Amino acid sequence: MSDLKNLHHWEVLAVSCIDGRFIKKTIEWLALQTGGVFDYRTEVGATKAIIDCEADLDSCCNVIATSLKLHSIKQLYLIDHIDCGAYGGSKDFANKDEEKKFHTERLDKAAEILTERYPNIIIKKVFADWDEIKFV
Ligand SMILES: [Zn+2]
Numbered sequence: 001m002s003d004l005k006n007l008h009h010w011e012v013l014a015v016s017c018i019d020g021r022f023i024k025k026t027i028e029w030l031a032l033q034t035g036g037v038f039d040y041r042t043e044v045g046a047t048k049a050i051i052d053c054e055a056d057l058d059s060c061c062n063v064i065a066t067s068l069k070l071h072s073i074k075q076l077y078l079i080d081h082i083d084c085g086a087y088g089g090s091k092d093f094a095n096k097d098e099e100k101k102f103h104t105e106r107l108d109k110a111a112e113i114l115t116e117r118y119p120n121i122i123i124k125k126v127f128a129d130w131d132e133i134k135f136v
Contacts, residue, residue: 004037013039013067015060016079017046017086022128026079029133033077039067045086046079047103047110061117068121076121078110081128103127104136 012034016026023042030038041063043049049056067073080103083090087106093099107125114123125136 009072010037012075013073014077015041018042022081047106048086050110077124079126
């Protein structure tokens, strides 16, 4: 752990929804993916904040810029999840496939917006389901 004192640069900033049901499993998954060191930001609805709210996008971009400046991050993990209240929840979709398809499209759109602002950061799209978290 003392090595962490001298560690200043790492690869990943993750942006997920604020939904408390997914925080623990998301953090555990991120720790496995990254070796345990990453920056982490929550936004209501994750992709929804980036696509639908300019103030949230600006706020998120301030964090990305700081993460880049202080920690030289190379990748941004963008994480949407199943039954997201910001998007109305699972009840607003005909079935799980429709819900996943919707989130995949939102992840694509949000990644496009962020790539325009930060062309040198690799955006990785992630979907958190009840039983697993996966890159999409
Ligand atoms: Zn959510």
